[in-house]
Amino acid sequence: MAPLTTFLPYLPLLALFTPTASCAGLVYPDCVSGPLKGNLVCNTSMSAVDRATALVAAMSNSDKLNNLVNNSPGFSKLGIAAYQWWNEALHGVAHNRGITWGGAFSAATQFPQAITTGAAFDDDLVEKIGAAIGTEARAFANNGRAHLDFWTPNVNPFRDPRWGRGHETPGEDAFRNGRYAAAFVRGMEGNGTTKRVIATCKHFAAYDLENSGSTTRFNFDAKVTMQDLAEYYLPPFEKCARDAHVGSIMCSYNAVNGIPACANAYLMDTILRGHWNWTGDNQYIVSDCDAVYYLGNANGGHRYKSSQTAAAGAAFEAGTDNICWATNGAAPDPSAAFSQKQFSQATLDKMMVRQYQGLIRAGMFDGPQGAYRNLGASDVNTANAKVLALQAAQEGIVLLKNDGVLPLTAPSGSGDASSTSLAMIGFWASKADEMLGGYSGTPPFNHDPVTAAKQLGFSVTAASGPIAQSSGDTSAATTAAKNAHTILYFGGIDNSVEKESNDRTNIAWPAGQLAQIKALAALNKPVIIIKMGTHVDDSPLLAMPNVRAILWAGYPGQDGGTAVMNVLLGRPAPAGRLPITMYPSSYTQDAPMTNMALRPSSNYPGRTYRWYDKAVFSFGHGLHYTNFSAVVGGASFPSTFSIASLLSSCAETTYLDRCPFPSLPVTVTNAGSDHTSDYVGLAFLTGSYGPAPFPRKTLAAYTRLFNLTAGQTQTSDLTWTLGNLARVDANGNRVLYPGNYTVLLDEPAIANLTFSLTGSEAVLDKWPQPK
Template identity: 40%
Template sequence: MAKSILLATFFSLLIATTFPAIVEPGPSFACDGQMGSFPFCDRSLPINARVSDLIRRLTLPEKTRLLVNNAEGLARLGVPHYEWWSEALHGVSNVGPGTRFGGNVPGATSFPQVILTAASFNSSLWEEIGQAVSTEARAMYNEGLAGLTFWSPNVNIFRDPRWGRGQETPGEDPTVVGRYAGRYVRGLQNAFDAKDPNRLKVAACCKHYTAYDLDNWKGVDRFHFDAKVSKQDLEDTYQPPFETCVVEGRAASVMCSYNQVNGIPTCADPNLLTKTIRGDWGLNGYIVSDCDSVGVFYDSQHYTATPEDAAAIAIKSGLDLDCGPFLAEHTGEAMRKGKVSERDIDQALTNTFTVQMRLGMFDGNPAAQPFGQLGHKDVCTPPHQQLALEAARQGIVLLKNHRAALPLLPARVRTVAVIGPNADATFTMIGNYAGVPCGYTSPVQGIRRYAKAIYQPGCRGVACPTTDLFRPAIEAAQNSDATIMVMGLDQSIEAELRDREDLLLPGHQQELIQSVSMASRGPVVLVLMSGGPIDVSFAKDNNRVPGIIWAGYPGQAGGQAIADIVFGQYNPGGKLPMTWYPQEYVTKLPMTSMNMRPDPSKGYPGRTYRFYTGNTVYPFGHGSSYTKFTESIAQAPSMVSVPLDGKHGCFRNDTVSCQAVRVSHTRCSGLFMSLHIDVNNIGPMDGSHVVFVYSTPPQGHGAPSKQLVGFRRIHLPSNSQQQARFDIDVCRDLSIVDQFGLKKLPIGSHLFQVGELTHSVSLQLMKV
């Protein structure tokens, strides 16, 4: 989101220098004591009336100073200054200037990075984490250490495996990303007054809108990138997660991105902002720019002739808040020149003040409000730290287990060589946009709970530039009952403003793995920490490396989670939320190409499992277990009738003439079909299994080769059975998007796939 943590400090200092009045003395919260006599402080009034009263009391200079993230205080009205920018991607973070750690709150629970949490495919877990994070956020607000507006989650599609920020996302599938967004936002915002669900615990933000998934690749950066996106790809890939985040998650905010989309900066596009977010999706909240995005489209993209034009077009397009000083500096002059009206400014302030009032920020002392008793005792609680451990366990993916080499049995494995640049990782485990964890358990610390560990880094950092540390690592493997190699990436390889150029392990890591595996006395387990996929075909095909585990960036308890899985204390059930491509993939398409669909004439293989036509290292949804599951279809329809309205023209002499019908021309809102899937655990261990339901529509519509329409994680004891029911929304889940960006429902046979099983359902049109 922000250019970097350094830029977070830069913008805060810049605004503080430009507007020193923001540090004026004032109350710590609005509407307290004598200052609470204003009508905007009266909780008995509707929020819109309170907001109107507050805005009418403001001067124009005061209004413009409220259009930025470091909003100036209004001492005469008893309103303190407010910093809008806080982060809570996977725990309360101090990346934004609105949150700090210290005193009674030295840290907060650091959950796994999002890409690993998504690998659990456990919707209830995602919401539970959101609830824990918002509890800690509210507690820190009450302690004066944080705001209540958190610019999370990141719901961009992980379109290209080289993207440095893919780690922040829930993966490559629009359905999964949308489901994650909706559930995590619900957990964060958790209406704090059951009698008034309009109230918010904290305010979440869906970012970065839209088609944003390139940071800095081969000289192309996000500040200058113009994403050329077809209407088809925009509507069936890039937009759906944001729509779900706003409509189902009811997020209180959306953040527009740095890039342009088809020649227009996203923060200056009224079609994307006012028409779509606020109009079509009904956003009840505010729209904020990514940090200095308005300045970027003026200074770097040269989209407008003057800074006043940039300020005016942003506000008139629907932007309510600027992360950065640009709107505060130029909006007043834009208004004096007639480029923007005071009514436009008032509308922006209406949207931001409304969210603050929904948060209770104008209700007086927070101690007297719901959640007002939360404090430092509610941060880093044992249940929250246990949840962080459980989330890591649920997300970790067993990629390979040749001849059941895993789990290692402590009775047989007494000495373990623990090798690799991430073997004693701490900070690396929490990924980016993290805060200060409650504590760390590194992999070697976790392993020592089960066996004697001989630790050798093998490399000087993940860059592994030399082989001079190989010999001690090889000797450790020769003298141990088993070897666990913790390799992979970190933020020096993949991060914000840092995209990869290849999919290989850095430096000499592959050589170290091969050398150790040849020398090891016992089995070698390769554990990979990374946000993005890695081509480890050499290890996948090497039986001297019988076990491979992907651990993402597993959060503060990651080392314990890894050890629990390696030694069989926990049965892995995670599945990959993104495709792992071979290295040759990156030679066939540039990151700058936004097209999802393959183009054989150009040797373009397509993107994500929905369209990719090439070979994979590991496919989307891959993940093994220490037990064995079987699936069977217990109940499913063979035909579904779709009623039509009068606009379709699909019947001629009682003969159906349409191969597909526009969803807007149907009457199937609320039309569902149900699939009942029996799942059996026929193996020796209790475990969790993710049931995936895919659909392949009739061909000839430019549709995906298959698309996920449902998923569910279920836990089964050994030798037990459970039935999972999936209610498929026919119009939403089985529709496709045509080249004009229109949603259509293909008529005919839709093929459903559950594991190795298939079942055909025919959609038939019905006159009403």
């Protein structure tokens, strides 16, 4: 097991700690012979809200107040043991306070980080990963090594390329993040009456800054227009809450338009619980760790309230149900806040009912015969999970450049091996741990690229390289490369730089790595770059003739080395698409991190592919080892649609943005002669409809076609809704406008289709305004 300091997710907030009783794993309450015998909470025929209400009625106020924090001491008189609400599983069960490792639970499957899985554009894959993580998490909990709720997924859009936590997300596009979120939640929680575990969509909302000068996530006030809030920052949470009915939401550190998120009644009550009707029998809100501390009068915080008791009261009254406390400052004291009348008895009871509804829905009080109680050690690190982790890594790898040098030729096992001799250079080449990314646990194995290449029979000479800006000595790498046929360079930004609590100040290739690549390119051998991490400006590499190919792999997880080598060999061929815009390094001087606006102005370049037009590599870019042709639409797809008819034929009465739009057939042909390949079809909309300025284009649908052999044709029906066609006006209303709509397939486009919407504009979703 790696040292705990390698994985602590909230550095530098956390110090090392000694586990206590309040941090021990789950102990199921005894409904048969314990103190709960006869309590209605044990009656599985009742609704979760009625069971929770009965349980809370048996608690004293003192007990309730003590259990409003993440390390809840439990209720000894009722036989309910201590419970730790802080459990992590971003891309696999992870090291953190709520989880104890050891014995048969010394490892858990570590899937690729979300940014790599996001590049696969495969929602079925995401749902399977969620199910696998949820299964392993529940197995840990059943055996007293974790609890029932997990703070995942992170669905904040990756707005700025410097953000240290962007790799935790599926990417920059709000629509893509929303579909990823819904698929992950469905998989993790399951679709039965009992939840496998409770997922938590985070961080609500407009959180994408760690530190920018004197501005930190603890004091940042995100100034966001209603238009940008409704169009970009909140839609992933809408999918989580309104459509996927996630069990939990985490409120974020930052303020939004002057009010800290964890005390923001507009976000939590008006939007989340009101407009999105997130009021089922299992939903609760937890604060990010120390967020309530920093909304009070803490140095470096928002100073929104004059005392910590007032801060806790403001959070509770606004809708937060549980306070996570890390190690900074004084521990939260709900009892003091209650005695000072900072929040009411009704609020106290409501918070407790919400929390225990969630645990009831997760089967905490259902006894040993309850759903998912049979999951154990044999359900962790299964053969299927390992295959899925490898598949996810391979699907998410993106080919950015290739002049024909790829795919590589595999060793034949006999004869001259000179053509299959590799120099594998760079810090990442033999650093499997780094391929996991943040919020990781201990994997059952770590396969780095050097090990994978040797197992495939390549003759390998390896040498490390600099990590960050220091130039270092490149002689060892040059020596290693001289006798090799092909040079593979593994570089980019690693997780020691790109991490929570740390934003970068530039997005250029690290100077030391760039110097090493230049020296290798000067040897006049084919150089192939395998780029890890997220944003670095590839412009210098594109100008080097001997840099023949560039792959982007992000953080590919426990089998990342195998995945990279397989894709280099075309087993399988690459088909991933960039889930982020790759910006030039000058972007950091043109766009302050604290500017939340999306649309460009005279002295501001705008953000994301929808508004920015000078990318080094665009969102959605991804090459193949073959060529594809495509046809969009066809004779069965009409050229004109009546807005009134579309609405009158929809059975949806509350959220008209969910009304289906006729599916769009896309026919794709592998027009190459050699390579079988998947194909990701990205359908972008463009056109001059709705309010100006107009976005360059907007992702409206996507699909992944699998294993198209040379010459083969497949057809997929792209499913979308009226909301995917709508624009958002200045007040945040989602409006369907008449006009001509053009579908562009792929980046750059290889096929297109134009259709028209006629009639009067229609408001699909009227956005609530702050009071």
